[in-house]
Amino acid sequence: MTTAPTLHHRRTTCRGCGSTTLAPFLHLGEQALANALLRSPAEFATERRFPLEVVLCTQCGLVQLVDVIAPEVLFSNYLYVTGTSDTMKVHNAEYAETICKLLGLGPNDLVVEAASNDGSLLAKFKTHGVRVLGVEPATNIAAQANSAGITTANEFFSGASAKSLRAQYGAAAAVIANNVLAHVDEPVKFLAAAKAFLRPGGIVSVEAPYIEEFVEHNEYDTVYHEHLCYFSISALMVIAERAGLRIFRVDRKPVHGGSIRMYAKSAEEAREHAPAVVELARAERGKGYTSLARMQALAKASAKQRSDLVALLERLKREGKTLGAYGAPAKGNTLLQYCGIGTDLVPFTVDKSPLKIGLFTPGMHLPVYAADELAKRRPDYCLILAWNFADEIMRQQAAYRELGGRFIVPIPTPRIV
Ligand SMILES: [Zn+2]
Structure with missing residues (x-):
């Protein structure tokens, strides 16, 4: 994989609230892209490395990276295929069942997944008899999904793609974004695109690694260039609000070292976040998940883990x-x-x-x-x-x-x- 310098930039504003109050706390050094495996030793000498530094927005509490690598470089030949793990198979079956029951979905309903990977989650939805559509930018993986019978558009999910796909396939009962929101540089725009795909009464469901495990269990290794945001519920609420969504439910999931799944509907259909969600956000602020001092303690623990290992x-x-x-x-x-x-x-x-x-x-x-x-x-x-x-x-x-x-x-x- 070759990368030109223009494919990396450093942002100066928070991708949640837009403010410039970004406080650095953890520098993991100059790192080669964590998913860019090399084909032969001949590639070692020309391998590119980029700074990998984590900052906290002291305005909205979003933990994030400031070094941005162009998605075309990061994801065009992405090697993570969700279908390979037994744990994920069980998780996907539960996910499909939960959403189908929650919305009472049937054969006329469309479920769209943004960044659908090899289609293994949508395959579980298909067993419930609903229509499915994947949107996946990695060409090789989209092809794999299509040949497995999961209709998949080979493109990045965006406002433009949501508009054209909606015109082609109809409005969605649910738009799912599983393990992708943390990977996009503009999460507000991404959620706004998901919202634009919805039919009345539709929902957006987003699953992402939760910051609790990052902080409490010292999971600094979940930091890599693809993973731009480390979500707390508090920070996610700000992003959802700016995208015109309100969160009505949050589940905890044990995958990827600990994740949250949020369910949201349009602000026109729910004027406030659910009280239980507001309460979760208040509790996590009490635990320091939006606090610079707590993040500095995490950085210290990471350095100790390194020397011990x-x-x-x-x-x-x-x-x-x-x-x-x-x-x-x-x-x-x-x-x-x-x-x-x-x-x-x-x-x-x-x-x-x-x-x-x-x-x-x-x-x-x-x-x-x-x-x-x-x-x-x-x-x-x-x-x-x-x-x-x-x-x-x-x-x-x-x-x-x-x-x-x-x-x-x-x-x-x-x-x-
Ligand atoms: Zn912010």
């Missing part, structure tokens, strides 16, 4: 133990780069995704092998980079365990399990 790996190496890793997710690549963990300490990682096998991780250049290589190569310790799937990985790697392999979970503090 590196010390553990170096000690194991000195003791003659062999090491490997599991997973090549974006979060793992942030962690490896922030901690400076390269092949001298961890010679390889493994992954289930066929799209990643045979590639090299960005920044630190660990080769990615197939998952069954773990039991074959049998390192003494395996660092779980995809730690949010740690239980599932350890179950699947029972053979490795029986051969004496041990796992290291790095977050919130490094521990051997």
Whole structure:
């Protein structure tokens, strides 16, 4: 992947409320793009790195990145395919059932998903007999969805695309944005586009990683260039309001290290956010999720996690133990780069995704092998980079365990399990 300097810019205003009161608190260094795996060592020398710094808007409390990489660079060959994980399959089935029941959807109703990836969530909606439409910018993944029978438009979701797709397919009973709002540089415009797609009585449902786990469990590794916002309910309310939406429900979900799912309707149909949502926002402000002092404490904890993890790996190496890793997710690549963990300490990682096998991780250049290589190569310790799937990985790697392999979970503090 090649990137020109014009494909990176630094913003000076909050993408939630528009103010200029942005206070930096966590700098993760110059990092290669966490999802830009490399095809061969010949690409190592020309790999681009960009600053990765997290700021807090002291006006609305939105935690966000200021370094913006053009989406065409970040997402045109995106390798994260949602369908690969068992945990996500269960989650998607629940999501479809919840929305279909909530709205009483039937065969005449259209559910649209923005950034629909391989269509695995919409496939669950299809089993409920509703019409579905995906909107997915990654060409290879949109093609995969279409060939699996999920009608998918290959484009970025925007005000213009919402307008033309609505004209073509009709208005939507629900627009779903699963794990994408945090990835867009203009979340207010994105939600306004979702709202414009709705029929009367329609809803917008957005799922995004919740800032609670980022703060409480020290999940600094969820920071990468794609992930521009780290939402609190308080900050999300401001964004929803500016998009002409009101939040009537918020659910907590255990995926992606802890997520929230918000349900919103147009401000014409609900004049205020629901009282329960307002109460959740008040409670989280009490816990410091919009506070600069709390964010500075998180930055300190991240630095300690880094020195503890590196010390553990170096000690194991000195003791003659062999090491490997599991997973090549974006979060793992942030962690490896922030901690400076390269092949001298961890010679390889493994992954289930066929799209990643045979590639090299960005920044630190660990080769990615197939998952069954773990039991074959049998390192003494395996660092779980995809730690949010740690239980599932350890179950699947029972053979490795029986051969004496041990796992290291790095977050919130490094521990051997
Ligand atoms: Zn703001």
